[in-house]
Amino acid sequence: MMVEDAICSFCGCLCDDINVEVEENNVKRVRHACRLGSSKIMGHERIRSPMVRKDGELKEVSYQQAYERAAEILLAASKPLLYGWASTVCEAQKKGILLAEEVGGVLDSTATVCHGPSVIGIEEKGLPGATLGQVKNRADTIVFWGCNPAEAHPRHSLRYSSNACGRFTPEGRSAKRIIVVDVRETRTSKNADKQVIIQPGTDYEVISALRMLVAGKGDVVPDEVGGVAKKELASLAQMLLAAKFGAVFFGLGITHSRGRYKNIDNALSLVADLNSHTKFVIMPMRGHYNVGGIGQVLAWSSGYPMSVDFTRQAPYFNPGETAACDLLAKADTDAALIIAADPASNFPRKIVEELAKMPIIQIDPYENPTTLLADVVIPSAIAGVEAEGTAYRMDGLALRMRKLVNSSYPSDEEILDGILECVRSLRSAMRMQGGA
Ligand code: SF4
Structure with missing residues (x-):
């Protein structure tokens, strides 16, 4: 089967003239994309299963167990950081904002270290x-x-x-x-x-x-x-x-x-x-394909385009204070959820050392240096290839990306929904215990 005029979900150009040849639910050939886009659509070695760190080692668990552990980490933290968001779709970004509000965290995107x-x-x-x-x-x-x-x-x-x-x-x-x-x-x-x-x-x-x-x-x-x-x-x-x-x-x-x-x-x-x-x-020239999208979704939800602090019952924005690197440099965050990003490779060394001190939840299709620091690893479907969704091109134009192949991995949106549900039920259980 040939999927015509698909959108490449690699860089901010969001080229929408890509032809993808699919055979038995596998991408066989990619036409019109550049080498960067082709390699993303063709895919490579994935994280196979959700994992939770026990006794210093990452051990395979079910998705539900990973969601529950992620919820425990987020609820135990006084100011969790929810970082990344540039290489996922707007629907997942919206769920991320709900989660940040629910757990009282700070949501920041990779824009903080680029544009x-x-x-x-x-x-x-x-x-x-x-x-x-x-x-x-x-x-x-x-x-x-x-x-x-x-x-x-x-x-x-x-x-x-x-x-x-x-x-x-x-x-x-x-x-x-x-x-x-x-x-x-x-x-x-x-x-x-x-x-x-x-x-x-x-x-x-x-x-x-x-x-x-x-x-x-x-x-x-x-x-x-x-x-x-x-x-x-x-x-x-x-x-x-x-x-x-x-x-x-x-x-x-x-x-x-x-x-x-x-x-x-x-x-x-x-x-x-x-x-x-x-x-x-x-x-x-926006880099990651939907870094424009997280700015848009945050702006229409909270009024601010990045580095939004949801710990004060109302959104608060002050780059220099609420940006990911600022929080980490001042040790003003005590847990991190990293989605579709790799801060261990991109942040300054001293900031990565701070990050390594706290529990980390990682949501990503691929292993990267941040995986080595993570306590919970949740593999996801590749947005724009295995999951549909909306992304904003570098000029601010919203484009709808189709699913090209089916996947057994849940989408970022489904994973965030799973964590959100666990956060809510864990919190109500804690309330009931407190009441008793
Ligand atoms: S990586 Fe960028 S330039 Fe290359 S095909 Fe994909 S969207 Fe187009």
Whole structure:
């Protein structure tokens, strides 16, 4: 059987033109996806069964036993952290928020260590955005700032940006001007018309200089900014002003360099300035396929897009205090539920050492370094391959992902439901005991 126009659930591009050949309920071949997407859809070695740590070793148990142990851990904790959520569907994220409210925990997503500064910058300034379809059909000037889609989002250029042929851009790459700003040469910059290499940590200064040049106040710009000659910056400003429709895509190179959310704030102001002269839009290059989704679901449920503390009877948000790494650094959390993420690989070492001190529940289809620290391991169906659900593309467009094959593993949503049910019955049993 051929499943046509399936959605790839790997990166924020959410390519929706994937053909998947299924034979006897197994994926045999994947067409149109890049190597990253193909390897996700084809799958690899899985966690076979739920496990609970006993006497220092993970022992196989039933799903029900794993749910019960997870509920015990969450209820015994005074401030559990529920972290991850970027590689699962919105339906599971919604259940996670219910669970966080029920146990009085803090829910944070992987955005906190990637595009968190973008989220804060956008909250302050607003986003002059567009859909990827608009960029494909209209953009004649594209800027990649601090991102390398050729490696991280391999089909972005062909489907939506530099090499895409759109309704008003039928000539494709030959009629577009591609600009890459980064601290080094990248695979993306090999396809650029103009490459600007800046000194690390000088994004804010370079953006400020461009804003002055765009505003016609070049006389206040020094001869060199961020290692780039004024002449070079002036020619870049001219290219931006000459655009009929420009799009800026930015990545972690700018969100995690010196200045952080202020860099994004300044980049948004540059785009606002450019809109006094021509049409320009800007968009973060979101990494995990549904990291945009957890921001949306949290925002419509609690009013905040990440790092939400549910311990105070009302949602509370203060990045720097309620983000996962902040809580762990201050030892202000005493248990963790990790879903669809691998903090043991991605957090700073000192933070991982803190994480290792507390009981951890892991929900994931695959074993990863976090599994070595976990006390309860619950294997799940792969969202977007073995379970259906909704995800938000990097431009904020919601897409419905179909199930491609059947699986004996429960979905993330079913697992969270199971834990939620155990939390409720354990709590009512504790109340009854207290009453007696
Ligand atoms: S670019 Fe991203 S969404 Fe598209 S096929 Fe590759 S990994 Fe999947």
